[in-house]
Amino acid sequence: MREERIVRGYRHRNSYTGIIALLLLIIFVLCGIIVYMASNYKKAVTANVDISSTQMVSEYTEEQKRLIEEANQWYLRLVNPDNPLPENYSVEVSEIKPKYSNYVGLKFDSRAVDALNSMCEAAEKDGVSLLVISGYRSIQKQTELFNNKVNNLIRDGYNEADAIAAAATVVARPGTSEHNLGLAVDFNTDQEWFENTKEFKWLSENAANYGFILRYPKDKYSITKITYEPWHYRYVGVEHAKEMKRLDMCLEEYIEYLKKGGSK
Ligand SMILES: [Zn+2]
Structure with a gap:
């Protein structure tokens, strides 16, 4: 009896290992398929974008270009x-x-x-x-005008940030x-x-x-x-x-x- 139980236990363990191995194999194969499909999809999307943008450029007439x-x-x-x-x-x-x-x-x-x-x-x-x-x-001259305006406003009691903002409403910021x-x-x-x-x-x-x-x-x-x-x-x-x-x-x-x- 004792011997038989041991043998049965061994058989059970053996079939569990088999099932787990099979499941792992299935998961592994599925993962492989998913990765393969995903990379192919990405390639297809990129290819499509390339095709459509080349088409767009070549569809322009000479005048549009x-x-x-x-x-x-x-x-x-x-x-x-x-x-x-x-x-x-x-x-x-x-x-x-x-x-x-x-x-x-x-x-x-x-x-x-x-x-x-x-x-x-x-x-x-x-x-x-x-x-x-x-x-x-010149931008240098514009900077001068802008800074003069800012300084005048500061003298009138504005703080620096407010003076800069207020100056920009009457004198364009340099370069703009x-x-x-x-x-x-x-x-x-x-x-x-x-x-x-x-x-x-x-x-x-x-x-x-x-x-x-x-x-x-x-x-x-x-x-x-x-x-x-x-x-x-x-x-x-x-x-x-x-x-x-x-x-x-x-x-x-x-x-x-x-x-x-x-x-x-
Ligand atoms: Zn003007």
Whole structure:
């Protein structure tokens, strides 16, 4: 009896080990299958993404590709509080014709200064006098203006953090002003009544023909985050100035439009 029990016990143990081994084998095989399927799925997904993105690029027409590249051109460079210029940004600038400058030495991007002078000349022929009161301003100069404003506010009793925040509402932070880029000018006055002048009317009708746009229109404040400035004009080139006017888009909207190959 005793011997038989021992033998039976041995047999039991033997079959348990067999079942456990079988279960382990099944688990092992299942894991293998899962890992294999997962890696294949990942490959398939990556391949799909690759295929669809190549398809997208090759589906663009030549014209769409050209528009996408245009968005990176110097004359369409976007400068605003979200897209500041690097601290060491430099650009070649030339003097604006003295007869169209409020004071001697006002400068503009050398690549676009002729367009600016031509526009002022054409206005003059139409009996309209455009006088540039602000042109290119270096980032160093902008820093100086900004710091002066901050210091004045601190003298008026603001703490430093509040002074910086308050200064930024009236003077652009260094690198965030289009004047630092060299492609923006202010005409005649920085007061809103400028919109009631014949100069403003002339600019509204003709600026695009010389490659200039009204950069901060009244109805685009929600996008530009800059209050209406009827005196501030930006050079973007004739083609784009005309297109922006036709599409009624501000620069932020227009650049997004170009990046999509010219679709809204
Ligand atoms: Zn300005």
